Amino acid sequence: MNLDNHYDAIVLGAGPAGLTAGIYLSRAKLKTLIVNEGTIGGQMILTHEIANYPGVESISGYQLANIMKKQAKSFGCKIVGNVSIKDTGCSGDIKTITLSDGTVYSSDAIILSPGGRSRTLGVRGEDDYRGKGISYCATCDGDFFTDKEIVVVGGGNSALEEAVSLTKYASRVTIIHQFDHFQAFEHAVEEASNHPKINFVMESAITAFHGGENLESVDIENLRTGETYNFKTDGAFIFIGYLPNTEFLKGKVDLNHRGEIIVGNDMSTNIQGVYAAGDSITKRFRQITTAVADGTVAAMTASIYLNELKVKQKLAITI
Numbered sequence: 001m002n003l004d005n006h007y008d009a010i011v012l013g014a015g016p017a018g019l020t021a022g023i024y025l026s027r028a029k030l031k032t033l034i035v036n037e038g039t040i041g042g043q044m045i046l047t048h049e050i051a052n053y054p055g056v057e058s059i060s061g062y063q064l065a066n067i068m069k070k071q072a073k074s075f076g077c078k079i080v081g082n083v084s085i086k087d088t089g090c091s092g093d094i095k096t097i098t099l100s101d102g103t104v105y106s107s108d109a110i111i112l113s114p115g116g117r118s119r120t121l122g123v124r125g126e127d128d129y130r131g132k133g134i135s136y137c138a139t140c141d142g143d144f145f146t147d148k149e150i151v152v153v154g155g156g157n158s159a160l161e162e163a164v165s166l167t168k169y170a171s172r173v174t175i176i177h178q179f180d181h182f183q184a185f186e187h188a189v190e191e192a193s194n195h196p197k198i199n200f201v202m203e204s205a206i207t208a209f210h211g212g213e214n215l216e217s218v219d220i221e222n223l224r225t226g227e228t229y230n231f232k233t234d235g236a237f238i239f240i241g242y243l244p245n246t247e248f249l250k251g252k253v254d255l256n257h258r259g260e261i262i263v264g265n266d267m268s269t270n271i272q273g274v275y276a277a278g279d280s281i282t283k284r285f286r287q288i289t290t291a292v293a294d295g296t297v298a299a300m301t302a303s304i305y306l307n308e309l310k311v312k313q314k315l316a317i318t319i
């Protein structure tokens, strides 16, 4: 084992969950490494304004990510970003991370915080207007559409519930759904159907997004007739599902049918020394505050495990 590359804990993923875990672990004097496949900050950096992080009235996601990164580093946490990971070994007493360039990092504990991503429509213009009219988070962005007309895409519980919640802000909400019926609970359908600000475009799908600097309209195809028309809108909220970034963990830790990492209240997984936090775990609400809370709990549980391990190792040496 290369001792330089051996850590007490490795954190996989540098979103708010992973960075918080890094802050707590390194502040507890545990040798900690955060390894991140994308840009440090995770989904936070996709957010131009965060207005619901307590203690900070308004901040860009990029700035908040940089503060968390700086804070973790100030306690001695090492952070490597934009790496390509070839393999993750969770099962043994020693956990390993192998990068594509051959570098191997090892640790006694690992915290998995790879986050997730919203399902996208994958149609023309979606990448161009993401954050400029297209959103995947009503709690995060609803306020920016006060007195504006918006569309909501989807027909499940989250689409209908979020459409109702968006009526607090928007002057009109049009739900676009590909089928002639919804895949949601009766009460959610009823609430949306009876809402005076909500109307429906059924058996239809968005085929393109258009605009200048910001989104201005969408093309909608009627899936029954094949007719396509242009529809003016200030915003589009897409709720067609969520994907945790856990494909690489299949067969390594217990995942549920949605691919979310199954954890206990203390963020432990089914494997000793392996913890998980943030958007990739089994939970209902996915926010920066909840990710930060999970990261805290995971780090504190891991710290207890590591301290007990150190005591056992010392005892084994003295005997």
Ligand SMILES: Cc1cc2nc3c(=O)[nH]c(=O)nc-3n(C[C@H](O)[C@H](O)[C@H](O)COP(=O)(O)OP(=O)(O)OC[C@H]3O[C@@H](n4cnc5c(N)ncnc54)[C@H](O)[C@@H]3O)c2cc1C
Binding pocket: 012, 013, 014, 015, 016, 017, 018, 035, 036, 037, 038, 039, 040, 041, 042, 043, 044, 046, 047, 049, 050, 051, 052, 085, 113, 114, 115, 116, 135, 136, 137, 139, 140, 141, 245, 248, 277, 278, 279, 280, 286, 287, 288, 289, 291
């Ligand atoms: C557009 C948008 C706006 C949002 N606005 C807000 C808001 O205003 N307020 C709010 O509270 N929440 C907001 N959210 C939600 C919030 O950003 C997430 O809940 C939060 O970032 C989740 O944190 P996380 O650390 O679990 O995961 P993430 O932020 O997803 O970070 C995970 C990191 O892990 C990396 N990674 C993935 N796989 C691996 C791997 N195998 N190995 C190593 N690294 C890996 C990813 O590249 C990423 O950097 C928003 C989300 C989006 C998409």
